[in-house]
Amino acid sequence: MATEDVNHNESKKTPLPPGMVLGPDGKPCKICTAFRNWNQPPPGCPPDVEQLGRATWTFLHTTAAYYPDKPTPKQRANMLSLLHALPVLYPCTWCAQDFGEDMAKHLPDVSSRTALSRWLCKRHNEVNGKLGKEQFDCAKVDERWKDGPADGSCD
8 A cells, every 4th residue: 555655756655645645646545545534525426435345345246145055157257257357457556456466376266156266255355354344253154145044133
């Protein structure tokens, strides 16, 4: 994560506000910066890195929860295309690069709903660990993303 802006014409570094991340163009990256680190954005602003991350993980986990138990070759190929597109298209460049590197080390398992859900949970826990966040119990992915709690509170 970038914390300093390097002026290419000079060798001196200028400190950035806490939590500010620069994009590949050297300008502040709105999608890569958590607004809570400096102030709350007004309503209608683009999502920050934390909002985007939560939305992306929600989408991925929910998609995995409803992925077939026995996917067809086409469904497997489509899921792999989706996952492999993230490091290329995801708007937070350092997030995308990190996910791509992790995915290269741990190839996606799209063989079944359970396998994909477990693989995504492990990847999410990798990210949570890097961010100093709590690890999720991967045995509870169906409860969290598909079935809801046993007490029926989501029914």
